[in-house]
Amino acid sequence: MSRRTIRLHTFCSVKGGVGKSTLATVCAKLLAARGRVPVLVDCDLTGTSLADGLRLRSPAVTLLDDGSINLEAPPTGEMLTVEQTRALRAQRRDALRRDGQTWRDRPHPPPYFNDPLNYAFLTRRPARVDALLWRHERDDRVLYLPSSSTHDDVIQSVEWFFGQPFDWARSLAWTLDGLAQQVPALSDVVVDLPPGIWGLPHEALVLVSTLLREEPMPDDYPPWHAGPIRWVPNPFLVTSRDPNDILPALEYVARQRARVSTLKPVVNRDTEGLNALRSMARARVGPLLEAAGLHETIERVAEMSGLARLFWDGNVTVDETVDEALREVRKTLRLEEEP
Numbered sequence: 001m002s003r004r005t006i007r008l009h010t011f012c013s014v015k016g017g018v019g020k021s022t023l024a025t026v027c028a029k030l031l032a033a034r035g036r037v038p039v040l041v042d043c044d045l046t047g048t049s050l051a052d053g054l055r056l057r058s059p060a061v062t063l064l065d066d067g068s069i070n071l072e073a074p075p076t077g078e079m080l081t082v083e084q085t086r087a088l089r090a091q092r093r094d095a096l097r098r099d100g101q102t103w104r105d106r107p108h109p110p111p112y113f114n115d116p117l118n119y120a121f122l123t124r125r126p127a128r129v130d131a132l133l134w135r136h137e138r139d140d141r142v143l144y145l146p147s148s149s150t151h152d153d154v155i156q157s158v159e160w161f162f163g164q165p166f167d168w169a170r171s172l173a174w175t176l177d178g179l180a181q182q183v184p185a186l187s188d189v190v191v192d193l194p195p196g197i198w199g200l201p202h203e204a205l206v207l208v209s210t211l212l213r214e215e216p217m218p219d220d221y222p223p224w225h226a227g228p229i230r231w232v233p234n235p236f237l238v239t240s241r242d243p244n245d246i247l248p249a250l251e252y253v254a255r256q257r258a259r260v261s262t263l264k265p266v267v268n269r270d271t272e273g274l275n276a277l278r279s280m281a282r283a284r285v286g287p288l289l290e291a292a293g294l295h296e297t298i299e300r301v302a303e304m305s306g307l308a309r310l311f312w313d314g315n316v317t318v319d320e321t322v323d324e325a326l327r328e329v330r331k332t333l334r335l336e337e338e339p
């Protein structure tokens with residue numbers, strides 16, 4: 001059986017604010033610019049959403065009689081404007097305030113990542129995720145699935161922390177399975193994880209580990225090991241140069257080595273170059289790094305105002321100086337490599 005390959009790029013970090021969303025977004029844009037078909041999944045359920053910063057257009061979705069999203073309906077093919085999207089976001093916030101308890105069954109538009117996740121939790125199968133994908137106002141050919149930053153959605157998401165372990169990862173897996181089945185051209189999924197290496201990011205990395213080691217998926221998960229799709233993980237741990245960040249980050253990578261062999265530490269916003277960075281790392285966590293053979297795997301993304309701009313901007317074509325640096329980012333993110 002010939003299997004279709006989909007790459008799964010994941011971005012996590014020990015500390016918040018180190019550039020996960022920026023690198024995940026740039027990753028998706030670089031892929032789309034090369035003709036691939038990526039979906040960027042915003043898994044940060046803690047109150048920041050890609051839809052807050054980026055000028056994203058939500059899809060028009062099919063509604064049920066009560067005004068909630070029909071999560072089993074196919075795509076309508078229509079997109080709303082940014083202004084219409086913003087108005088709907090405010091309406092969803094107000095609707096949740098009114099009857100927040102029924103959120104799992106009755107999500108109001110616009111659709112967020114939270115919704116197919118909850119659907120998968122309740123049904124153990126994927127929603128029509130292809131009907132829920134957003135686009136940038138200046139279409140960069142990236143398909144977006146932003147999380148909700150609405151206060152009540154965030155409060156409801158706290159339930160993931162108190163549920164059974166791996167409820168979240170299983171629901172994520174079903175949601176990804178929906179994307180793979182429903183978007184035939186899909187080639188890449190880019191996952192922007194919440195800050196920290198416990199809880200949801202840990203669950204996501206266990207999923208990555210299962211795929212990397214080609215282990216059978218547990219019961220109640222999509223049967224990927226036997227199916228027509230081969231998921232190939234491309235995992236990153238983003239860190240700053242701050243010793244309070246880089247030390248725990250490298251220790252985590254070292255400890256996960258056996259299970260997540262390709263987890264790559266990336267120092268973001270670096271100003272001093274790779275050699276300086278590697279000797280700094282060696283000096284600080286020398287024996288641990290040596291033992292794990294880690295210092296050679298550390299890579300960097302430079303401090304670049306162009307990168308921050310690219311994050312916001314729908315258009316991937318930027319000026320020459322940034323292009324040079326973008327080639328480096330492409331390499332660091334292993335986008336040149338054949339899966």
Ligand SMILES: Nc1ncnc2c1ncn2[C@@H]1O[C@H](COP(=O)(O)OP(=O)(O)OP(=O)(O)O)[C@@H](O)[C@H]1O
Nearest residue numbers: 016017018019020021022195269302303304307308
């Ligand atoms: N390489 C870079 N060069 C310059 N600025 C950068 C770079 N990477 C990220 N930034 C800036 O750093 C800030 C934080 O980045 P970002 O929001 O991507 O971090 P994050 O890890 O996703 O944060 P959070 O943990 O809150 O989700 C942003 O203002 C972004 O523009």
Ligand SMILES: [Mg+2]
Nearest residue numbers: 020021044048
């Ligand atoms: Mg972020």
